[in-house]
Amino acid sequence: MTTANTPFEILGEDGIRQLCEDFYRIMDSRPEASELRAMHAEDLGPVTEKLAEYLTGWMGGPPRYADKYGTVCLTDSHAAYHIGPEERDQWLWCMEQALAESQAPEELREMLRIPLQRIADAVRNRDQPSATKRDPNVIAAG
Template identity: 45%
Template sequence: MNPLTVPVVDASHASASHASPPFEAIGGEAAVTRIVDAFYRQMDTRPDARGIRAMHGPDLAPVKAVLVRYLCEWLGGPKRYSEERGHPRLRMRHAAFPIGAAERDAWLACMRAALDETGTDAALRDKLMLAFFKIADWMRNNGN
């Protein structure tokens, strides 16, 4: 996984190359963990995220751990996600859940709020959000 240059889901989601991995720029695993915690706090509290929150079980600890490992690797950090789970196969892993524009937008709103809450640099946040949009839009499997 090259950070933001070739996201693991599909090379067509490429964005500009970076001199150092976004993983370092964002603050490493500790920062990614804070972002993931903030992301799921958003999901738990935002009315527009009720639908995507319902797709998760009551205990978010396992899914948080997976998202931390995935994002760390995707951002150019340690490759623990692939070592433990293999290729992400995001569409396959999410196929059981109806993902349309509303779900995409709720996920993106939660992530944007999490990046803002954790003080992610605005320029990096904007690059990440562009890449997240491409991935989230690609994940849609429902016409809404």
């Protein structure tokens, strides 16, 4: 019997999609993520789809995002947003909550912890929390 080696093999495409839906539902409904939520458009459908496509490839599955949009530079696509430590930590908190809700095995949560922290910190482009918010309609197109 073989064991799963990649997050994609553990979650599968449907599991990744569900993780992204849970992530944005949590972000949308929890006050702990209010600054992060303020950076997003009212309709979270398009960004949910993009995150699922991105994570599918990032986690070792088919390169859905790259096939559709080409290569991605996360720092470029997030440059228009004030992402400081608070926003970064809110993103990580939402992802951790979504992983917990999905009942992802601890092995997977541990496997993703450091790489997700690195991604979240890579898109951080400010040292301080945001005093003003960006246009919430921009991220849906980004």
